[in-house]
Amino acid sequence: MNSLLKVENVVKNYGTFRALNKVSLEVARGSIFGLLGPNGAGKTTLIRIINQITGPDEGQIFLDGEKLQPKHISSIGYLPEERGLYKNMKVGEQSIYLAQLKGMSEANAKAKLKIWFEKFEIGSWWDKKVQDLSKGMAQKVQFIVTVLHEPKLLIFDEPFSGFDPINANLIRDEILALRDNGATIIFSTHRMESVEEVCDHIALINKSNKILDGNLIEIKKQFKTNTYEVGLVAEDLKVLEAELSQKFKITPAVFKSLNNDLKLNIKLSSGETSNGLLNYLSTKSQINHFVELVPTANDIFIQAINNNSHV
Amino acid sequence: MYKLKLIIKREFLAKVRNKSFIVMTILSPLIMVAMVALIAYLNIKNSEEVRTVAFIDQSGIFTDVLKDSKTTKYVNLSPLSLEIAREQAVESNFYGLIFIPKQDSLDLLAKSITLYGEGSPSLSLIGDLESKFQQKIRDIKIEKMGFDIDKIKAANTKVEISAEKYTGEKASKVGSVLKMVAGGAFGYLIFMFIIIYGTSVMRSVIEEKTNRIIEVIISSVQPFHLMLGKIVGNALAGILQFVIWMVSAGVLMFVISSALGADFSALSSNTPQLTPEMTAHMQESVSGNLTLVLHELKDFPFVTLILSFIFYFLGGYLIYSSIYAAIGAAVDNETDTQQFMFPVMIPLMIAIYVGFSVIENPHGPIAVAFSIFPLTSPIVMLMRIPFGVPWWQISISMLLLIITFLGVVWFAAKIYRVGILMYGKKPSYKELYKWLKY
Structure with a gap:
């Protein structure tokens, strides 16, 4: 029972188009799960199925060990990518209404809203109409409404869109705090640097299929190419480069340095170690820069999608 | 159920607090009364x-x-x-x-x-x-x-034919006029209500789509409940508006007519060129056969009329407003609604036109057919009922209306469920058909 959400072989067809093809996932309790994929891959469909907005054609979904059912609506908080508020309703009234739809009592919703509004320093907006708020301001209200009923599972679809960097950081810290307080979070975005920052676990969906799934660090290990970025200084760089190219697979590298050094990416074959490389290089040159190239989430995304498309 | 109540409440308040709703509610009776008063005044001046x-x-x-x-x-x-x-x-x-x-x-x-x-x-x-x-x-x-x-x-001799039923009861001509007016008024009321508040349901659906709040809402409630809540909420607002109109128009009429004194009654006798026979009949019969008219009034099917008004009002409004909701869900903005609105308006227009001929011949084949056909029956049947309709016709008509209601709501809910999450292009009828199978 370590996973809060379990998706088993979910299939969804729209007419003859298959939007999800036997997708299975497990989201560990108290983790942040990055649900990634190019546009139109099927992420939103999967999220809508989890939210019971539409039903799967095949497969099953379990929340907290129970088959997904209408009562679970109040255990889930969902911030959709396409989001908005009623324009001519007041902020406070609207927030209470949305909280009530999630099953909160009016008094409880009011009390909790006051705390959150205080925290986000937006208490003075209570009686403003939404149409008088800026986009970023409305997004803040939306975020609060999503998390207000303290759901076990939170689903954020592009939560940072529409925020300036300061507010994006505020929201990111809140998301991390929610995780630390025990919430499980599914996080869908195209901004890979934020995946890097917050996700423990990722799954990649491409063309209706899950093509990658796992702990982010494990996946990085899986995707690393044993390549090291080096900056070397020697008397004759040309000779050094020729020598190295005999022994290793090298490609030119680009990074900033203070010296006029030879910048290379050196790929080791299996069996060779970084220490071996270091020892060898130290006999030939002065080593100013030595770094293992770790694939970024962005690299993994692009590589996985490309590999998948070529198959 | 609790959520449905919340939605109805919100939709009702959103509608009632709307500025144009308030303005319309207050101004309409004033405008109507002002127009009647103006016509009366001009008539008096003219004469x-x-x-x-x-x-x-x-x-x-x-x-x-x-x-x-x-x-x-x-x-x-x-x-x-x-x-x-x-x-x-x-x-x-x-x-x-x-x-x-x-x-x-x-x-x-x-x-x-x-x-x-x-x-x-x-x-x-x-x-x-x-x-x-x-x-x-x-x-x-x-x-x-x-x-x-x-x-x-x-x-020269004046001839006057007195109408009598086969059963031997006397039928006054005033009675016929009364039946025409009552049936026509109720039928027309339903027609207006469907158009005004059906469109208002549609607007409210489009608003949720353009605001992009729809996905937030339906992650909390079922789309069907949202649709139903909208329909009921708008209807309640509409009923409130009609009640306010009736009451305030009545009060204003009373105030103005007492202010102008007998001038108002002068109006009716001063407009014989509009409906010469009708008023002539009325005046003669009223003075001559007052007891007969009272007798006729006693026989007038008030209870049947009111009960069937409620039934056909609910049936007609629910059918049409769910179609309107589905249209709203299928499009992105109001300008795109035209192609779908037209087929909806056709049966309504036919119903009104047939309604006029019903007054001439309440039991003719056209009147019977259209008072049974479910998309026109709410209007046409109501216009017929004051003239007395066999119970079997009413039963068939009501049964068909209920069946159609269930079918249309099922169909509309399907379109609605898919449509509210579709953005971008205007769907064709073929695509709408495909949505039914999602």
Whole structure:
């Protein structure tokens, strides 16, 4: 029972188009799960199925060990990518209404809203109409409404869109705090640097299929190419480069340095170690820069999608 | 159920607090009453005005016919020549000048009378004069033929047919008028309500789509509940508005009519040119057969009418507003609704037109067919009910309405469920059909 959400072989067809093809996932309790994929891959469909907005054609979904059912609506908080508020309703009234739809009592919703509004320093907006708020301001209200009923599972679809960097950081810290307080979070975005920052676990969906799934660090290990970025200084760089190219697979590298050094990416074959490389290089040159190239989430995304498309 | 109540409450409040709703609710009765009052006022003013018409009667036949009436005064300028009389008429600002030349034969005379005036004269004046002259010439001719005019006049008899049912009960003509008015009013009320508040449901659906709040809402409630909540909430707002209209229009009418005194009743007798037979019948029958009218009123199917009004009102409104909701869900903005609105309007328009013929012939085949066909029955059947409809027809009509209601709501809910999450392009009918299978 370590996973809060379990998706088993979910299939969804729209007419003859298959939007999800036997997708299975497990989201560990108290983790942040990055649900990634190019546009139109099927992420939103999967999220809508989890939210019971539409039903799967095949497969099953379990929340907290129970088959997904209408009562679970109040255990889930969902911030959709396409989001908005009623324009001519007041902020406070609207927030209470949305909280009530999630099953909160009016008094409880009011009390909790006051705390959150205080925290986000937006208490003075209570009686403003939404149409008088800026986009970023409305997004803040939306975020609060999503998390207000303290759901076990939170689903954020592009939560940072529409925020300036300061507010994006505020929201990111809140998301991390929610995780630390025990919430499980599914996080869908195209901004890979934020995946890097917050996700423990990722799954990649491409063309209706899950093509990658796992702990982010494990996946990085899986995707690393044993390549090291080096900056070397020697008397004759040309000779050094020729020598190295005999022994290793090298490609030119680009990074900033203070010296006029030879910048290379050196790929080791299996069996060779970084220490071996270091020892060898130290006999030939002065080593100013030595770094293992770790694939970024962005690299993994692009590589996985490309590999998948070529198959 | 609790959530449905929340949605209904929000939709109701959103509608009622809307500025245009408030303005419409307050202004409409005022405008209506103001218009009625204005028409009444103008009518009174109009009838108070006395026209002066001069005449030159060289034939000498018509002078005794042209007697002063309430609205027209006649000035005899026969001794003057046409030219001088014309000048004088212009000078004295007379409404017109009738010139009757001397002619050898009456038939020639009938074709040579002229009315001079500024611009084109009123048709009622010309009509009045023509009938006067016609009558006079007829009398002269009859006399020449050697008949006694008084005897001929005595031969004119007014015929009045009294309507009776086969069962022997007397049916007054006022009763028929009453039935027409009651049925027509209820049918028309349903028609207006469907159009106004169906469109309002549609707008509210489109608003949720363009605001992009829809996905937030349906992650908390079922789309069907949201649709139902909208339909009910808007209907409640509409009923409230109608009640306010009825009450305030009634109060205003009462206030104004008591302020103007008897002038209002003068209005009805001053507009015989609008509905001459109807008012004539009404006045005669009211004075003559008051007991009969009361008897008729007692027999009037009030309970049936009210109950069936509620039934057909709910059925018709629910069917049409769910179609409107589905249309709203299928499109992104109001301009795209046209192609779908048209087919919805057709049965409604047909119902209203058929309704008019129903008044003529409440039990004809067209009336029966359209009062059973579910998309028109809410309007047409209500117009028929005051005239008495066999129970089996009402049963079939109601049954069909219920079946259609279930079918249409199921269909609309499907379109709605898929449509609210579709953005971008305007769907074709083919695509809508595909949505049914999602």
